[in-house]
Amino acid sequence: MAAADELGYRPNAIAQGLITRRSGMIAVIISNLTNLHYPEVLAELTQGLSGRGARVLLFALKSESEIDEILDQVWRYQVDGAIVAARLSDDQLSTFKARGTALVLYNRQSDGVPVASVACEFAAGEALLVDGMIASGCCNFAIIGGPTDSTVGEARVNGALDRLALAGLTSVPIERGDFSYQGGYDAATRLLKDKRIDAIISANDTMALGAMDAARLDFGHQIPETLSIVGFDGVAPAKWRSYDLTTMRQPVGRMTTAAISMLFDQIENPDLGPEKRLFSGSLIRGKTARLAG
Amino acid sequence: MAAADELGYRPNAIAQGLITRRSGMIAVIISNLTNLHYPEVLAELTQGLSGRGARVLLFALKSESEIDEILDQVWRYQVDGAIVAARLSDDQLSTFKARGTALVLYNRQSDGVPVASVACEFAAGEALLVDGMIASGCCNFAIIGGPTDSTVGEARVNGALDRLALAGLTSVPIERGDFSYQGGYDAATRLLKDKRIDAIISANDTMALGAMDAARLDFGHQIPETLSIVGFDGVAPAKWRSYDLTTMRQPVGRMTTAAISMLFDQIENPDLGPEKRLFSGSLIRGKTARLAG
DNA sequence: CTGTTAGCGCATTCAA
DNA sequence: TTGAATGCGCTAACAG
Numbered sequence: 001m002a003a004a005d006e007l008g009y010r011p012n013a014i015a016q017g018l019i020t021r022r023s024g025m026i027a028v029i030i031s032n033l034t035n036l037h038y039p040e041v042l043a044e045l046t047q048g049l050s051g052r053g054a055r056v057l058l059f060a061l062k063s064e065s066e067i068d069e070i071l072d073q074v075w076r077y078q079v080d081g082a083i084v085a086a087r088l089s090d091d092q093l094s095t096f097k098a099r100g101t102a103l104v105l106y107n108r109q110s111d112g113v114p115v116a117s118v119a120c121e122f123a124a125g126e127a128l129l130v131d132g133m134i135a136s137g138c139c140n141f142a143i144i145g146g147p148t149d150s151t152v153g154e155a156r157v158n159g160a161l162d163r164l165a166l167a168g169l170t171s172v173p174i175e176r177g178d179f180s181y182q183g184g185y186d187a188a189t190r191l192l193k194d195k196r197i198d199a200i201i202s203a204n205d206t207m208a209l210g211a212m213d214a215a216r217l218d219f220g221h222q223i224p225e226t227l228s229i230v231g232f233d234g235v236a237p238a239k240w241r242s243y244d245l246t247t248m249r250q251p252v253g254r255m256t257t258a259a260i261s262m263l264f265d266q267i268e269n270p271d272l273g274p275e276k277r278l279f280s281g282s283l284i285r286g287k288t289a290r291l292a293g
Numbered sequence: 294m295a296a297a298d299e300l301g302y303r304p305n306a307i308a309q310g311l312i313t314r315r316s317g318m319i320a321v322i323i324s325n326l327t328n329l330h331y332p333e334v335l336a337e338l339t340q341g342l343s344g345r346g347a348r349v350l351l352f353a354l355k356s357e358s359e360i361d362e363i364l365d366q367v368w369r370y371q372v373d374g375a376i377v378a379a380r381l382s383d384d385q386l387s388t389f390k391a392r393g394t395a396l397v398l399y400n401r402q403s404d405g406v407p408v409a410s411v412a413c414e415f416a417a418g419e420a421l422l423v424d425g426m427i428a429s430g431c432c433n434f435a436i437i438g439g440p441t442d443s444t445v446g447e448a449r450v451n452g453a454l455d456r457l458a459l460a461g462l463t464s465v466p467i468e469r470g471d472f473s474y475q476g477g478y479d480a481a482t483r484l485l486k487d488k489r490i491d492a493i494i495s496a497n498d499t500m501a502l503g504a505m506d507a508a509r510l511d512f513g514h515q516i517p518e519t520l521s522i523v524g525f526d527g528v529a530p531a532k533w534r535s536y537d538l539t540t541m542r543q544p545v546g547r548m549t550t551a552a553i554s555m556l557f558d559q560i561e562n563p564d565l566g567p568e569k570r571l572f573s574g575s576l577i578r579g580k581t582a583r584l585a586g
Numbered sequence: 587c588t589g590t591t592a593g594c595g596c597a598t599t600c601a602a
Numbered sequence: 603t604t605g606a607a608t609g610c611g612c613t614a615a616c617a618g
Contacts, residue, residue: 008368008388008391008392010365010368010369011369011595011596012311012369012371012594012595012596013366013369013370013371014307014310014311014316014370014371014594014595014596015311015594015595015596015597015610016595016596016597017307017596017610018305018307018308018311018594018595018596018597018609018610018611018612019595019596019597019598019609019610020596020597020598020610021610023307025350028351033332033335033336033339034332034333034336034529036329036332038332039326039327039329039331039332039335040327042326042332042351042353043326043327043353046326046351046352046353047353047355050352050353055350055351055352055366055370056350056351056352057318057348057349057350057351058321058335058339058348058349058350058351059339059343059348059349060335060336060339060340060343062340072303073306073348075301075303076303076304076305076306077306077307077348078305078306078307095301098301099301181529181530181533185534209533210533212535213533213534213535217534217535236327236474237474237530240474240502240503240506241478241506241510242505242506242510242535242536243535304611304612305610305611305612307610307611307612308594308610308611308612308613309611309612309613310594310612311593311594311595311596311610311611311612311613312593312594312611312612312613312614313594313612313613313614314594587618588617588618589616589617589618590615590616590617590618591614591615591616591617592613592614592615592616593612593613593614593615594611594612594613594614595610596609596610597608597609597610598607598608598609598610599606599607599608599609600605600606600607600608601604601605601606601607602603602604602605602606
């Protein structure tokens with residue numbers, strides 16, 4: 001019988017799945033793969049899932065409107081579970097429960113339906129950044145946010161705003177970008193017309209890098225002397241020496257590991273109550289902000 | 294019957310696949326997802342395949358040695374085809390033919406077994422870069438290559454060496470990196486100890502960016518006045534204003550589109566002769582090399 | 587054109 | 603322990 005194996009025989013996983021009702025496939029749904037942060041997440045997820053004997057069925061959304069057709073495919077393929085970094089409506093969330101498909105949200109929360117999720121704590125992270133900048137003398141803040149329909153983006157903007165308000169800083173100008181370098185560059189170009197701005201908080205690193213270039217190359221700013229800039233994520237280019245961005249690094253490894261184990265917990269024990277796990281980021285003291293304290 | 298659909302019924306693609314012998318899944322195998330270039334490729338592939346009604350089963354290799362277990366999974370899952378950006382042995386290539394699984398190599402070639410592939414022409418690209426640099430007065434070239442076991446890396450290094458030899462430039466120093474920023478940074482640090490070097494050719498953009506930072510921040514070079522640097526790929530960060538790298542951009546959209554249509558051609562017509570499609574890159578005249586001509 | 591049946595490749599059950 | 607039968611959800615080929 002082992003001879004058959006030498007002949008190239010491999011059990012048909014598709015047929016196996018039909019009978020065991022376990023396809024061995026996990027849907028990974030990511031809304032903007034081109035964001036520098038997500039390839040890292042995807043790589044970790046793929047490795048981690050592979051280590052637990054599962055395969056990744058990948059879905060990348062070009063726009064959030066595609067999510068319905070994507071979910072349609074997800075149902076057809078009988079995936080054992082899904083890890084989702086995209087906006088899901090309450091209806092869509094309920095469908096997962098109704099169909100008994102395990103689900104973990106990545107860096108998103110649900111206000112309505114209870115659902116398992118992992119996320120990086122932004123409030124504490126933003127607070128740390130904001131407090132440090134205030135303590136070092138920044139007083140005219142501006143924010144570069146994501147699109148208003150982005151959960152992550154809004155959360156980070158609000159986290160920063162809250163902390164600024166706590167320090168008595170209100171009416172902070174906000175410009176929005178699409179999380180891209182160019183988006184950050186353009187947003188900063190609009191913001192820096194106001195010469196008093198001496199601190200920019202960006203909702204992610206890539207936009208912060210664009211903002212840095214606009215500030216120093218077009219506006220003649222010295223960073224961090226005349227302008228502080230901070231980001232969020234801790235992507236690889238933020239560490240590059242031409243930038244050396246001050247930012248909060250998401251613990252990608254721990255988050256993906258957690259997402260995977262939560263997913264398998266659900267699969268093995270279907271009526272497990274959903275759990276939310278929050279990880280705190282780690283401060284990367286780059287050279288783009290003087291952080292006192 | 295349409296009422297059943299409202300009830301949430303979706304045909305079981307797994308069962309469909311069992312009988313039609315078409316799973317609707319394409320394996321995408323990528324060796325180093327963390328390389329900045331590949332997320333873009335993956336995004337395009339996923340979109341394109343989705344547009345043709347196929348789903349992506351993703352495999353990311355941490356090291357080339359995992360390829361065998363990966364292929365094992367590929368066979369089990371009865372994928373309709375595979376797009377592979379990883380090193381495959383002749384044996385492995387033959388197995389695809391033997392099992393009748395459609396296959397397109399991405400940016401790799403096979404010398405032995407005939408197999409369909411798409412690739413970006415490096416020789417002409419490197420020639421363009423090299424000629425331009427020579428014409429503008431560079432005469433002490435150095436090369437930053439990839440690991441010796443990387444097909445793409447070696448091809449690009451050899452492309453550059455050939456062209457340099459044609460101009461009578463021989464004994465060009467080569468240092469190798471792992472395609473990462475740090476790898477390029479370190480390689481440049483070793484190369485630039487020789488003060489005569491006035492031109493660096495990097496096997497990819499990310500290493501070129503690392504080399505730029507080493508050159509200007511540690512060695513006090515003015516780019517491109519005292520040192521020219523060119524890369525290959527055309528990744529997003531290469532266009533960032535702090536770098537503005539001179540490079541050859543791979544036509545990712547055309548290449549992925551071609552890979553997908555070649556794959557489907559094979560699927561629909563199994564005994565189609567393999568075709569190699571070569572695309573030429575487009576020169577991006579950044580600011581890191583003065584290119585005469 | 588609608589209704590029935592067989593079988594895709596397995597895992598699981600039951601009989602031997 | 604080994605061997606044969608059943609069925610997972612569907613499609614295709616067939617009969618009515």
